[in-house]
Amino acid sequence: MTEGKQDNQLGSTSVDTGNIFKIELDQCNSAFGISADTLRLLAASHNVTPEALITRAVTMWAQAVIPDLDLDSPSLTPAQIELLHQRQQTADANTTQPQQTLADAFRKLLEGTGENHENAESRRPRDGGHS
Template sequence: MTEHPQEDHLEPTSVATSTFFKIELEQYNSAFGISAETLRVLAASYNVTPEALINRALTMWAQAVIPDLDLDTPTLTPDQIKFLEQRQQHADVKTTQPKQTLAEAFKQLLEGAGENHDNAKSSPRNGGHS
């Protein structure tokens, strides 16, 4: 990857005006990202640069996520921007809610069964057989 001295470092809440930014790759392949070596080998297998491979992956991701994305239009429509903002708000709500413990989730599950649930009805110990 090439480094650009006057690049913008993208933060989760910032908007970059530059066309360059730094990508920090993992030292080893993991669920959080791939290593620089994996990126280089993968790009070489397609006979493209690592930058071109990343751009293609991001394009495919954008096509999968943004409704009616037109790759011939340089900007997003107001509806597409609104959709992505709503997606962000939904993600913010999920991350600010306190995490539920397994015990709390189990208790909520049991309380949710209610009296009308099949398991709430008493059944004979012999399974209903005489």
């Protein structure tokens, strides 16, 4: 990448050029991403382009983390923007902490399960468990 670090840097393997993004994928699948081959095959299995699949995935992610996201609105509300800034500050604080071991990561993951976990609501059936 030839661009210098920007305040809104996307990451070491992506370049933001306005409304177009260049994403470089790893050669193999990992816990942090999928390979280009996997992306292509997954997209083809849904009869969409890889770009459409990525856009849909990011849309679903945005819907999961931004309260009352209006997909018909071209911009976020000030409250939604503030929420994202707070998430970024939390993420920044977490990245400056010492690296945790794999055992610590699993322990944290196991502690985060159950009804009181932040993602517990998303694991419940949409019909309330009734058929």
